[in-house]
Amino acid sequence: MLKKVQEVRAMAHGLVAKKGNKNFNNAFDLLKNFPFDFSTERGMSQRQIAFLNLKLDGCGCLGRIAQAGAMVEKKFPDAKLMFGEVLEDFFCNLLLDVLKKEPTQPDSFFNELLMYEEPHSILLINGKQFEPLSVPYQMDVIHPKIAVLPFWEAVTASMMISKAWLENNPHRKIVILAEAENVCPGMIAVKENLASCLLLLNRKQYSIKLAEEILVVRPTARLMYFLFILTEDEKYIKMIEEKYSSRVVNLLKEEVIENERRTLQED
Amino acid sequence: MSDELFKKIRESSEEDAREAYDLMRKNSIKSMVLAIMTRNLSHGLGSHIAKTPKK
Numbered sequence: 517m518l519k520k521v522q523e524v525r526a527m528a529h530g531l532v533a534k535k536g537n538k539n540f541n542n543a544f545d546l547l548k549n550f551p552f553d554f555s556t557e558r559g560m561s562q563r564q565i566a567f568l569n570l571k572l573d574g575c576g577c578l579g580r581i582a583q584a585g586a587m588v589e590k591k592f593p594d595a596k597l598m599f600g601e602v603l604e605d606f607f608c609n610l611l612l613d614v615l616k617k618e619p620t621q622p623d624s625f626f627n628e629l630l631m632y633e634e635p636h637s638i639l640l641i642n643g644k645q646f647e648p649l650s651v652p653y654q655m656d657v658i659h660p661k662i663a664v665l666p667f668w669e670a671v672t673a674s675m676m677i678s679k680a681w682l683e684n685n686p687h688r689k690i691v692i693l694a695e696a697e698n699v700c701p702g703m704i705a706v707k708e709n710l711a712s713c714l715l716l717l718n719r720k721q722y723s724i725k726l727a728e729e730i731l732v733v734r735p736t737a738r739l740m741y742f743l744f745i746l747t748e749d750e751k752y753i754k755m756i757e758e759k760y761s762s763r764v765v766n767l768l769k770e771e772v773i774e775n776e777r778r779t780l781q782e783d
Numbered sequence: 784m785s786d787e788l789f790k791k792i793r794e795s796s797e798e799d800a801r802e803a804y805d806l807m808r809k810n811s812i813k814s815m816v817l818a819i820m821t822r823n824l825s826h827g828l829g830s831h832i833a834k835t836p837k838k
Binding site for chain 1: 785
C-alpha cells in the first residue's frame with residue numbers, strides 16, 4: 517500500500533512526538549540542536565537506504581528532513597515549510613574545486629564525489645535553506661541550485677521512489693513512480709528513476725528523451741553514463757572526463773560490471 | 784552472461800575487453816541502466832569533505 521501525504525506527515529510527527537522538549541527562539545536553533553543521527557548512512561547499499569527511507573529513519577537524509585519538518589511544525593506552527601530538492605550540490609562543487617587543483621585523487625575521493633550527486637533534499641523554512649549536514653559540517657551550507665517543492669508531498673513522493681526501488685515487477689515500478697509524479701509533479705528524482713524504469717517496458721526513445729531533459733536541469737555523472745549506455749554516444753563519456761575525470765568513467769563502468777556479476781551469481 | 788565474459792572484460796586486452804563490454808551492454812542493457820540510475824534519496828558526509836578547507 518502506498519502511503520498518502522497526510523499519513524506520511526502523521527508518521528513523521530509520531531517519530532518526533534517525544535523529541536525536542538527544550539525551547540528555542542527560532543526553527544534554525546531548534547534544528548541545530550536536534551539529535552540527528554549521522555553515524556550509519558555512509559557505505560549503505562541502495563536497498564538498505566530504501567528501507568531506511570520507508571521508515572523515515574533519521575539515519576537517512578529523507579528521514580532527517582521529514583523528522584526535522586515535523587519538529588518545526590510542532591514547535592513553530594506559523595513557519596512556512598518547503599522541500600528543497602538539490603539540483604547543484606555544495607559539497608560536490610567543493611570537491612570539484614579540489615580536483616581542479618589536485619587532479620590525482622584516490623578512488624574514495626571520486627566515490628564521495630558521486631555520493632554528493634545522489635538525489636538529495638533539504639528544508640526551506642520561511643524561504644531559508646536548512647541542510648541537516650550543516651550540523652556535523654559545523655558550517656551553514658547553502659546549495660547553489662535547488663527546486664522548491666511542497667514539503668509533505670515531496671517527502672511522500674521520495675518514499676514512493678524507495679517503494680518503486682524495492683519492487684521487482686516493471687509495470688508496478690512504473691505505476692508507483694507515476695503516482696509519485698502525480699503526488700509531487702516536477703520532482704527530478706522521480707523523473708531520474710522513471711527514465712531508467714521506462715526501458716524495462718522497451719520505451720528506449722522516451723527514456724533517452726527524458727534523460728536528456730533532466731541533463732539540462734541536474735547534470736550528473738551517473739546520468740551522463742546512463743545516456744552513454746543507452747545511446748552509445750561517446751560525447752557523454754567526454755562530458756564525464758571533462759567535468760570530473762576518466763577515473764569516474766571507470767568507477768561507473770566497474771559498478772555496472774560488478775552489479776551484473778552479482779546478479780548472475782544470485783540467479 | 785558468463786563468468787568468462789566478466790573475466791574478459793576485466794583482464795583481457797583493451798580491444799577484447801571493449802568487445803566483451805559491448806556484448807554485455809547488448810544483452811543486459813535493462814539491468815545496467817537500472818543499476819546506474821534508479822537511486823534513492825541518500826546523501827551523507829564523507830571523509831574527503833572533512834579534509835577540505837571550509838569556504
